[in-house]
Amino acid sequence: VRAHASRRDLLAAAGVAGAAALLAPRPARAAGRDSDILLGLIRLEESATLAYAEIERRPGLDRRLVRMARHFRRQEHQHAGALVEAFQNLGGTPPAAPTQVPGLDRALAAGEPAIVRFAIELENHAVAAYHDALRRLDDAKLLQIAAEIMGNEGQHLVVLRQRAGRDPVPDAFEVGDPG
Amino acid sequence: VVGAPRRATSRRAFLRGAGLTVAASPIFIAGCGDDTPPAPTRTGPPDADVLNAMLDLEYTAVAAYRGAMPVLQGETLRTARHFLPQEEAHAAALAKAVHELGARPSRPKRKYPPLATQNAFLRYAVTLENAMIAAYLDALTKVSDRALRAEMGAILTAEAGHISVFADILDADQSPNAFVTGHPS
Numbered sequence: 001v002r003a004h005a006s007r008r009d010l011l012a013a014a015g016v017a018g019a020a021a022l023l024a025p026r027p028a029r030a031a032g033r034d035s036d037i038l039l040g041l042i043r044l045e046e047s048a049t050l051a052y053a054e055i056e057r058r059p060g061l062d063r064r065l066v067r068m069a070r071h072f073r074r075q076e077h078q079h080a081g082a083l084v085e086a087f088q089n090l091g092g093t094p095p096a097a098p099t100q101v102p103g104l105d106r107a108l109a110a111g112e113p114a115i116v117r118f119a120i121e122l123e124n125h126a127v128a129a130y131h132d133a134l135r136r137l138d139d140a141k142l143l144q145i146a147a148e149i150m151g152n153e154g155q156h157l158v159v160l161r162q163r164a165g166r167d168p169v170p171d172a173f174e175v176g177d178p179g
Numbered sequence: 180v181v182g183a184p185r186r187a188t189s190r191r192a193f194l195r196g197a198g199l200t201v202a203a204s205p206i207f208i209a210g211c212g213d214d215t216p217p218a219p220t221r222t223g224p225p226d227a228d229v230l231n232a233m234l235d236l237e238y239t240a241v242a243a244y245r246g247a248m249p250v251l252q253g254e255t256l257r258t259a260r261h262f263l264p265q266e267e268a269h270a271a272a273l274a275k276a277v278h279e280l281g282a283r284p285s286r287p288k289r290k291y292p293p294l295a296t297q298n299a300f301l302r303y304a305v306t307l308e309n310a311m312i313a314a315y316l317d318a319l320t321k322v323s324d325r326a327l328r329a330e331m332g333a334i335l336t337a338e339a340g341h342i343s344v345f346a347d348i349l350d351a352d353q354s355p356n357a358f359v360t361g362h363p364s
Binding site: 071072074075076078079082127130131132134135136140143144145146147148149150151152153154155156157158159162167168169171172173174175 | 261262264265266268269272312315316319320325326328329330331332333334335336337338339340341342343344347353354356357358359360
């Protein structure tokens with residue numbers, strides 16, 4: 001069983017009305033545009049936090065995989081926290097946390113290889129979203145935060161790809177995969 | 180670098196400079212429309228100067244990888260052989276972008292510090308990759324061209340991946356900080 005959650009699925013689960021909502025430029029004021037971008041990223045980070053928490057809680061998984069999920073869950077939570085703070089500074093009200101992540105249950109049921117593939121897709125979506133955000137954000141501080149998080153998601157990808165027996169850094173330009 | 184007429188450097192041109200084919204990714208397509216918001220007015224060094232500073236660092240990385248090859252072995256050698264063309268691709272892309280801006284790309288220096296042992300290379304490589312990350316973080320807030328910003332993020336993330344692989348070789352935490360700043364705690 002291939003557990004597959006597209007970027008569109010993830011974004012839909014995050015309450016974003018289709019991937020285009022995150023990707024399409026908006027004719028809003030700069031701060032408003034930055035807020036919109038942050039909102040999409042917060043939802044992605046919260047979905048990732050939830051996904052790693054579910055992996056961490058799944059009984060019977062290899063201890064190293066559980067440790068990795070715990071470590072990554074804490075880092076995704078930190079990302080979400082920083083983004084929420086920035087979002088609030090722009091006058092935004094943080095969204096409700098997601099209660100499910102599309103495709104995750106199937107991956108959990110299918111076992112470790114499917115879980116790792118699912119996590120790789122999750123991280124690829126995140127890197128692609130940050131890559132897009134770097135082109136669209138206006139605020140210099142937000143640009144830095146986004147790039148710092150993007151780098152960390154890239155490191156998660158390295159660990160996961162190694163676990164899947166893949167090339168850890170296949171490309172000179174890590175742009176993720178929007179799915 | 181002498182200031183020169185500036186024009187937008189497209190992602191397509193940037194990647195072409197690195198010898199890469201632009202994939203028709205939805206992200207890329209989404210980013211190519213005419214409705215891309217205009218870059219805000221910024222003050223600071225011209226984009227070409229920022230890019231040339233990054234180019235100098237990439238040349239240093241290329242020289243370090245090339246120069247250390249004779250003393251490397253096993254997994255470290257395989258890793259260095261894999262990463263060297265990536266650093267060369269970064270340098271090529273930056274040089275191309277500078278050229279596209281109508282300025283003259285930096286040239287590699289004649290000499291770089293020798294690395295006599297594998298351990299010296301690993302220590303130097305991690306330090307250098309971190310320095311590049313810190314520099315890219317600073318640089319991407321200074322360039323006015325939005326496509327260049329995103330590409331700097333793509334390079335930064337690849338460099339963060341390099342550090343993660345070296346950390347694995349050194350049996351260290353591969354993702355020690357939630358925010359990759361180039362200044363590891």
